[in-house]
Amino acid sequence: MTKPPVAREGWPFIAIPAAIAAGLALGGRRVLAVPFAAAALASLGFFRDPERDIPAIPGAVLSPADGKVMSVEDVDDSFVGPSVRVATFLSPLDVHVNRAPIAGRVERVDYTRGEFLPAFDDKASLRNEQNSVVLNDGETRVAFKQIAGLIARRIVFRKHVDDRVQRGERVGLIKFGSRVDVFLPQGARLRVVRGDRVRGGSSVIGELQ
Numbered sequence: 001m002t003k004p005p006v007a008r009e010g011w012p013f014i015a016i017p018a019a020i021a022a023g024l025a026l027g028g029r030r031v032l033a034v035p036f037a038a039a040a041l042a043s044l045g046f047f048r049d050p051e052r053d054i055p056a057i058p059g060a061v062l063s064p065a066d067g068k069v070m071s072v073e074d075v076d077d078s079f080v081g082p083s084v085r086v087a088t089f090l091s092p093l094d095v096h097v098n099r100a101p102i103a104g105r106v107e108r109v110d111y112t113r114g115e116f117l118p119a120f121d122d123k124a125s126l127r128n129e130q131n132s133v134v135l136n137d138g139e140t141r142v143a144f145k146q147i148a149g150l151i152a153r154r155i156v157f158r159k160h161v162d163d164r165v166q167r168g169e170r171v172g173l174i175k176f177g178s179r180v181d182v183f184l185p186q187g188a189r190l191r192v193v194r195g196d197r198v199r200g201g202s203s204v205i206g207e208l209q
Contacts, residue, residue, distance in 0.1 A: 007097050007173055009156055010047025014040050047173075049097045052201035054168035059208040061101045061188065062168055063198035064144050065180040066094040069205075071194055075183070079108065079134045079143045082186040086205050087125065088198060090149075090178045097173045098157075099201035100165040101144055101182055102208075104137035109161055114148075125181055131155045131172075135165065140208050143183040146174050168201040184208070 006014070018040035024033035055062070067090040077083045090096055110132040129148035134141055146155045157172040165171060174180075182205060184190075189207040192198060198205060 005049050005051070006044065007047045007049045009173060009175070010043055013043035013047065017043070046092060046096065046175075048095060049170070050095065052099070052168060052199065054166075054201055055204055057204060057207070060167070060204045061142055061182070061184055061206040061208060062099065063088060063180075063192075063200055063203040063205050064098045064101050064171075064182060065090055065096070065178075065198075065200045067091065067180070067198060069192050069194055069196045069198060070179070072190060072192065074186070077143060077183040079132070080141050080183045080185055083143075083183040084186065084188060084190060084206070086182045086184065086190075086192060088180050088182075090174070090180065095200060096175065096178065097200065098146060098171055098180060100135065100167060100169045100171050101205075102135050102137055102140075102142050103165060103167040104135045104142075106133065106159050106161055106163045106165060107136040107141065108132070108134040109157060109159070111155070111157075125179070128179075129155060131157050133157065133159075133171075140185055142185070142208075145181040145183075146172065147179040147181065148174060149178045170201075 017036040021033040021036035067088040070087040075085045114129045131146040134143045154175040184206045192205045
């Protein structure tokens with residue numbers, strides 16, 4: 001059976017305003033139906049979940065999300081250690097389904113409540129609502145953060161500690177504008193620079209040594 005190209009978390013945002021719009025239109029109140037129909041269409045676009053071709057490159061680290069690379073910088077991550085952080089900003093027009101950057105075991109999941117600064121703000125990585133995930137492929141750790149933005153109020157992560165994931169597998173999403181940071185260990189060969197556009201599950205952002 002073919003999977004509908006929409007994230008399951010999006011159906012309430014699509015179906016409810018669509019049903020209201022249909023009811024108003026059938027009742028002859030077409031003008032009032034317009035904003036509800038527009039909301040349903042906007043949600044359909046936001047929660048779209050297209051298939052992706054997963055690169056079969058040994059050691060590849062994939063972008064977990066669609067968007068624009070905001071920064072690439074050296075940091076000291078509490079889970080990965082000395083690492084390179086690739087920060088990607090997702091606009092409301094980007095696909096917001098998140099995918100696993102590498103294959104491996106979910107070693108850690110830490111959800112933290114926080115503020116809702118604009119996702120492009122440098123402070124958002126530390127102060128905003130976020131979910132930190134550590135993946136271990138048996139040799140290397142790669143971490144990523146799902147970070148809520150100015151509008152986002154709901155982070156979804158579908159996996160649990162000790163679950164195994166495949167590279168490029170769907171693992172969650174962030175609703176309505178967000179940011180995703182990936183932490184690659186020092187020594188990884190980077191394949192992106194600031195300003196690049198990336199696609200979740202198909203863009204290679206680095207290669208592990």
